[in-house]
Amino acid sequence: MHNMLRVAVIGAGMMGLQHVEAIRRIPGTEVVAVADANGDLARQAGEQLCIPACYTDYRRMLEEQKPNVVHNCTPNHLHFGINAELLRRGIHVYCEKPLGLNSEETGKLCKLAEQSSAQAGVNFNYRQNVMAQEMHVRMADASRWGRTYLIHSRYLQDWLMYDTDFNWRCRSEYAGKSRALADIGSHFFDLVQFITGQKIVRVNATLKTVLPQRLPSPNGQPVDIDTEDEALVMFELADGVPGSLIVSQVAAGTKNDLEITIDGSAYSMSWSQENADKLKISTRDTPGSLLYTGREMLQGEARQYATLPSGHPVGWQDGLRNGIQAFYASIRDHAPVNYATFEDGDYVVRVVEACVQSHQEGRWIQVRQ
Ligand SMILES: NC(=O)c1ccc[n+]([C@@H]2O[C@H](COP(=O)([O-])OP(=O)(O)OC[C@H]3O[C@@H](n4cnc5c(N)ncnc54)[C@H](O)[C@@H]3O)[C@@H](O)[C@H]2O)c1
Structure with missing residues (x-):
């Protein structure tokens, strides 16, 4: 006990x-x-x-x-x-x-x-979602996965699309120099590094603040905004695989639209966090087959994340629970670390900083190791 x-x-x-x-x-x-x-x-x-x-x-x-x-x-x-x-x-x-x-x-x-x-x-x-774990397991099995050709991704939201939208994240003294990238891009950077098992080593990014002033309260004064609303990022993983990410917090009609697609030599995998319990697997002959999150459809270690039979959707709250559970297991049972550590968190901050520097200098920037 x-x-x-x-x-x-x-x-x-x-x-x-x-x-x-x-x-x-x-x-x-x-x-x-x-x-x-x-x-x-x-x-x-x-x-x-x-x-x-x-x-x-x-x-x-x-x-x-x-x-x-x-x-x-x-x-x-x-x-x-x-x-x-x-x-x-x-x-x-x-x-x-x-x-x-x-x-x-x-x-x-x-x-x-x-x-x-x-x-x-x-x-x-996000790395704690069962399908992120499944993608990780599949890529780790090099004999079946083959080579990785390209990663293409987006993370789009619209909750800051009007100049009357305001939150502490808009100001760098509370959020840090970057907003859209540090706030939601950071989730993607962790996710892609976890799934592929590869670090992002260099980036080329463009950042844009489309609303340079916002109104925190209806009758108040406008406030200058010193963080970006959107960003385009090209990146390269340590094994040379190229990737792209589009980030926006002002994209009308999008809510928490994180999607990642990884193209490999045998097939591609695509996961959208808004449909978290499905993984799309596509070959040239069978585009768009769907995996569900039941044990019978998953492989290896990912199976332990299957808590419900197929068709009983797992989602955002389950990922949050899984991460906390893994953290507590390492405290209580000395279970192997299966969550993002402070080292991981620090590296992601360095990726975001490389993106900001790339934007300022207009060139590719190596992530500080
Ligand atoms: N993992 C995710 O999916 C996810 C989603 C949303 C936010 N976040 C992160 O969670 C953090 C909080 O974001 P949020 O959206 O909940 O913000 P929030 O503004 O809704 O909540 C922050 C709370 O902290 C309180 N607070 C401020 N100063 C404090 C202090 N000195 N002591 C105690 N409490 C204090 C505020 O009063 C507020 O209630 C941020 O770092 C954000 O990036 C993560």
Whole structure:
């Protein structure tokens, strides 16, 4: 029998609440407290989700509740300070992406994680979807997969398409220098590196801010926007495979449209996170065969991610749960690391920085190793 893990969540916004739900799906866990600087949000989360203690000051929460694990679901500019403090206290930390505002911060966090007795993970949840695992298993079997020819991808949203749309992500002091790429492109960078088992080594990118001013409130003053709304990225993996990614947060009619297609010498695979329980497999003779997420259709290690029979769709929340479950398994059972580490999170920040530099200098940039 496991000791119960005492888990606390910092940040009770959109993601914090999702983390609470996902944690509660994992046996042997107890959400003991939530902290949010906004007292109303902390109280609301406490009441609606029956969390026994809520705080506005996360340090007080740490002192009084003594959690084993903390999920850091605050805006990006707070990731560094809170993560550093958790690691120094020896508390396991599962942090939202991107890991920090820049690679100076994330490099320091990697060092702290190395020195700490605590485990440190980053919530790159898309790699935790069963079909991302299936793609990884298929590519690892070189004798059947063959050679990889090309990767083409997109990640499109429309929630910031009007100049009346505003969020802390629009300003670099809260989000980091990049917005669309750091916010959603980072998910893709982690996903493609996980699926292929190859690092992105160089990039050529164009970034664009189509709305240079936004109105945070209807009768307020316009605010200058210093982060990009959209980006085009060409990249190359360590094994020489080329790829492309189109990113936008102002593409009308798109919601959370992450799609990745990988063309190989035998067949191509295409996965869309909005239809997360299907994987499209195409040969020249049979374009568009669909795999479902039942065990019988999956291969190797990916089978352990099949929690439901085919036709009972798994989706976004299952990926989130899978990642947290893998993180807890490594804490409790010393299971092999099967989540994005701080090192992975740091590397993705360096890929984003290479994209920004490429845009500024108009040329290919090597990702700093
Ligand atoms: N993995 C994903 O799919 C995914 C999706 C959305 C957001 N995110 C990430 O999650 C993080 C949070 O994003 P969000 O959309 O939930 O933002 P949000 O604005 O909805 O929530 C952030 C919360 O943090 C609180 N907060 C601010 N300062 C605080 C402090 N000092 N102490 C405690 N709480 C504080 C805010 O009051 C707010 O409630 C970001 O890093 C974002 O990139 C990840």
